[in-house]
Amino acid sequence: MYLPPEDARACPPHAPTGLLARRRVSLAALAARWSPLEASKPWLASLALCVAPAVGMSADDSTGVIELPASSAAAAAPANGRAAPLRAAAVAAPLTPKVNAWGKRAPKFQLEGPRTLASAAAAAGSTNGEGGAQQALRFRVIDRGDGDAHLTFPYPFKSGTSYRATLRVKSDRDAQVDAMLRRDVAPYDPFAIKSVKVTQRWQTVELEGTAVSDAPASLRLASKTLDAPLWVDKVNIEAIEGNPIASVNTDPIPDEFFGVHLMRLGSHQNWPSFRPGVVRLWDTRTTWKDLQPEPGQWDFSGPGWRRLDLYVNHIRKHDPDTKIIYTMGQSPTWASSQPEWRNGYGLGHGAPPRDLEHWRDYVRTVGKRYAGKIRYWEVWNEADYSAFYKGPVETMVQMTRIARDELKAIDPANQILSPGLTAGQGVQWLDRFLAEGGGKLVDIIAFHWYYDVKPESLASPIRNVRRVMQKHGVGDKPLWNTEGSLLCNAKVQNCKPIEFSEAQLRSHALRAMLTMWNAGVRNFDYYFWEGRLPGEAMLERDYKTPTLAGRSYNKAVEWLRGARVVDAYRSGSDIYVYRMQRGDQPFVIAWSLGPETTVRLPAEWQVGRAAKLDGDVERVPENRQVKLGLDPVLLQ
Structure with missing residues (x-):
């Protein structure tokens, strides 16, 4: 396809569809001749093309030098009065409902109504007596089989872009429905979720979330009430304007932001030169299973206690002001509610205890022994991930309440961290945890964000977690990333063997830390100082000499500590x-x-x-x- 200069035009602000192809071309070339713009699909007749300078920059076309804008306001303004940024032309595209059903024993469902739903704007003038569109969808799950069925509206979400989805729903009888924006491929993670009690009256449901990838995704409705007919109309999805990296944290970056895991004490007795503000104890063989391998006794001379003493004393010797996070959990086999189930740590360790009084005794014992030395207590590690926790959310809320009661009684200054969650199913698990009252029991919300060679993509999932927090009234509580570092992502690079360029090793930590702090994270505990994998380790195998990644991390801390984002x-x-x-x-x-x-x-x-x-x-x-x-x- 060729685009002559006289056909170049400014684009509307937004469109429900994404770009299929883009090419940066010289403005001088456009003025002189036709310039080829190739698209990746054959059905070009239905598309509109438009040309404009790249967002927030102007260029001296004779030299190729980019004129950098001085501020976010300047970056958002049209460059030198030129046309608006390159976007797809706005089209009021209908949304096509589909049913996503799965299970070896197929679920039974009914879907009745129009094959497509017009946008809300198109439907606004055509309503029934209750304010719904003249035509609405009717969806009913009759039998889940051994899977489920969701009503979905696929949409071309673009990574890093925020969206608002609205729809109207009612049911012939009271029903519970989960509305979500969710990836349709692994790890099937929602980037927005809301639980709704649906009645016989129309109500509007609104979701906001930021797409975390360009992978196929959809607005979907999951009915939790069997055989309850769900009526749906006025479905609309639109992108939200705004600076995608606008700063959330504007105060100086404190010492506690720079955390780390130490996991090889005993092989060395060294201390990071960047002076960590936080050390998290995990994978240090100091959890409940290590401290009380047998019931009815606490042997403080045992290996687990000696190791925990070693870590606490080592940290306090080097810097008494360094905060220690002790991650609780890992039920001993004898106390486990599922003693025959094996995870990566052994039999029964990932299941909650069968008797919560055993949990109370464990929390009280550890809390008293380290009173005044450990003041940050993370309730569990990655409770949303079945390899680490195999139990209901409600039980974890009960365990959190017990931990809070015991630890606050020992020292009111103790801070309770919610279970650290993963980027996979963590948003959905956190939503349920907070809905069950877990947010009132914790002082800090903990999450685990690892990143690949583009750590800037962390901003989207962090924003989505903060939306869930705000929805449940805990948006003012600190959000900590208690575990994360550079991982190899096979989708974007070769991981056999794992290879990173020098520029990637030098730059990843600073780019990740600035992205996290700017998006609202107030602590980042790097996993881990001694490291195992290329790109992860900050030290060579002598546990003294910093690697390229370690030297760059030290310099990044020097640049950031005490500074604020303007x-x-x-x-x-x-x-x-x-x-x-x-x-x-x-x-x-x-x-x-x-x-x-x-x-x-x-x-x-x-x-x-x-x-x-x-x-x-x-x-x-x-x-x-x-x-x-x-x-x-x-x-x-």
Whole structure:
């Protein structure tokens, strides 16, 4: 397909469909001749194309130098009065309902009504007496079989974009329904969820969430009440405008943000040079199964207690102000409600105790022994993941209440962390935990976010968790990432063997930490200092010499500690800009995900030097042009 210059036009603000193809072309070339724009699908006749500068940047076409905007406001404005950013043309596309059914013994269901539902805008003028559209869907699950059936509305969600979905629902009798925006491929994780009590009167349901990938996804309804007819109409999905990396945390980055796991004490007695503000104890062989392998006795001379003493004393010797997170759990086999079930840690360790008084005794015993030394208590590790917890949410809420009662009685300053959850099913599990009253029992919400070579993608799942917290009235509580680090993602790179470039090893920690802090995370406990895998380890095998990743992490902490984010934005889709300030000293951290790009810095920044994580420092030339790549640059 060819697009002559006279056909170039500004695009409407948003569309319900995503781009199928995009190519950056020279404006001079467009003015001189037709420029080829190829799309990946043959049905081009139904598409509209439009051309504009990349978002938040302008370019000197003769040199290819990008003029970097000075602020998020400047980045959001049309570049030099030119057309709006490249977007798909707005089309009021209908949403096609489908049923997603699974199970070896097939579920039975009924779906009646129109084959498509018009957008809310199109349906607004055509209503019945109760405010619903003249035509509505009727969906009923008669028998789940050994699976289930959901009513779905597939939609081309785009990673990193926030969406609002609205629909109207009612039922012929009271029913419980889960509405969600969810990926339709593994790990089948929702990025927005709401439980709704549906009655015989129409009600509007609204969901907001940020897509975490470009994978197939849908708005879906899961009825929890068998044989209750569910009526649905006025279904609409729209993208939400706004700065996708607008800063949530604007106060100075505290010591407690920089946490770590130590897991090889005994093989060494060293201490991180970056002075961690938090150490989390996990995979240290110090959980309940290690402390009380036999019922009815507490042997403080046993190996589990000696090891826990070793860690607590080591941390306090090097820095008494370092906060210690003790992660509770792992029921001994004798106390387990499922003693024959084996997970990666042994028999019964992932199941809750059969008698919660045993749990109470364990919590009280550990709490008293380390009173004043350990003040941060995480209730369980990854309770949403069946490899670590095989029990109902309601039982975990009971265990959290017991832990809070016992630990606050010992020391009111003790802080209770919710069970750390994974990026897989954690959003749905947290929603249920908070709905059952768990949010009132904890002081801090804990999550586990690992990341791949594009840690900027962490912003979307973090925003989704914060929405769940806000929905349940705990949005003001701190959100901590108590476990995470760089992992190899086979979907985006070769992982056999695991290989990372030097730029990836140098840059990942700083990019991840800035993304997390900016999105609202107040603690990040790197897993783990000694490391096992390429890219993860901060130390060589002598447990003294820092690796490239370790040296870069140390430098990243030096850049960030005590600084605050003044402004954060993207210039185009590839360049990330964080305007920072430490005391009265402003500085900027910037990088590019694309090929190395020459940018011209705004004159109002008044920067004179450019530093990199490898320690290299250069003067900014008079023309204010610098190169940005994957390695972040500190401009001051």
